[in-house]
Amino acid sequence: MNDRFQRFLFEGLDVRGAWVRLEDSWQKLQQDRGYAWPVAALLGELAAVTVLVAGQLKQPGRLTLQLQGEGPIRLLVVDCDESLRLRGMARSDPRVAPAPAPQLLGADCGGRLLLSLDLPTARQPYQSFVPLVGEGIGAIFEHYLEQSEQQPSRLFLAVSPQAVSCLFLQKMPEADRSDPDGWRRVTALAETVKPEELLGLDAAALLQRLFHEDIATRGVRLFDPVAVSYHCPEDWDKVRNVILSLGRAEAEALVRERGAIVLRDDMCHREYRFAPEDIAALFTAADPPTLH
Numbered sequence: 620m621n622d623r624f625q626r627f628l629f630e631g632l633d634v635r636g637a638w639v640r641l642e643d644s645w646q647k648l649q650q651d652r653g654y655a656w657p658v659a660a661l662l663g664e665l666a667a668v669t670v671l672v673a674g675q676l677k678q679p680g681r682l683t684l685q686l687q688g689e690g691p692i693r694l695l696v697v698d699c700d701e702s703l704r705l706r707g708m709a710r711s712d713p714r715v716a717p718a719p720a721p722q723l724l725g726a727d728c729g730g731r732l733l734l735s736l737d738l739p740t741a742r743q744p745y746q747s748f749v750p751l752v753g754e755g756i757g758a759i760f761e762h763y764l765e766q767s768e769q770q771p772s773r774l775f776l777a778v779s780p781q782a783v784s785c786l787f788l789q790k791m792p793e794a795d796r797s798d799p800d801g802w803r804r805v806t807a808l809a810e811t812v813k814p815e816e817l818l819g820l821d822a823a824a825l826l827q828r829l830f831h832e833d834i835a836t837r838g839v840r841l842f843d844p845v846a847v848s849y850h851c852p853e854d855w856d857k858v859r860n861v862i863l864s865l866g867r868a869e870a871e872a873l874v875r876e877r878g879a880i881v882l883r884d885d886m887c888h889r890e891y892r893f894a895p896e897d898i899a900a901l902f903t904a905a906d907p908p909t910l911h
Contacts, residue, residue, distance in 0.1 A: 625845070634789070672734075686730070
């Protein structure tokens with residue numbers, strides 16, 4: 620299981636956390652997209668954070684995190700369900716040079732973060748808009764989490780073309796009572812983490828490397844890891860319904876003009892092509908039978 624989400628709890632400190640590693644799903648997010656590396660790197664970090672937040676869902680639902688602005692990168696979006704099945708995409712200028720995340724995302728030009736949670740039990744999705752405050756994806760979400768949950772949080776991210784990883788720490792309400800110096804000590808140790816350690820160690824080894832003294836004296840509880848996967852299946856029924864909604868006359872006019880109707884699914888990097896005979900068959904099958 621190369622792609623995993625795993626929660627943990629520092630017993631006696633009231634500090635909780637989680638760890639994310641994406642490999643196979645990260646490769647599929649990038650496959651055949653042709654993203655410049657600054658774009659891909661931010662998409663990978665957003666994917667890890669989306670899994671991190673979705674891993675906290677306690678009921679069926681789909682979480683979407685979207686960063687949008689007026690910079691060279693106009694859109695980053697990743698969504699993930701409660702089973703940790705994710706997909707995502709980016710829109711950007713054809714060429715994007717390395718630069719700080721706020722500059723790439725146009726944070727000074729109205730850039731913002733949208734969090735959307737779609738629950739089957741809710742009449743409409745919950746949505747929250749947040750300004751892009753911070754020097755990178757990690758800092759942006761630290762700010763968001765502190766605003767929304769009123770608890771100090773830290774995020775450490777590392778990304779390469781092969782993998783992306785995230786370490787999350789959050790101070791719980793009773794932390795100062797449990798150990799007045801615990802949160803400061805844990806975050807100071809976490810700040811020593813190296814990108815190659817985030818990318819190369821599993822959760823148990825990473826925690827032991829960073830916090831071995833606290834683990835030896837107080838212990839850490841590692842919860843069972845949960846598999847993460849890339850999931851973007853074809854949806855021909857949805858596409859057929861889009862064409863049927865045009866009506867037969869308009870669909871046939873379009874296919875005469877263009878030779879085929881092609882609908883693109885940017886999220887899944889897929890296109891659906893309908894030749895003239897496909898359009899004819901689609902509407903013939905949809906027409907009610909003639910009564911004699």
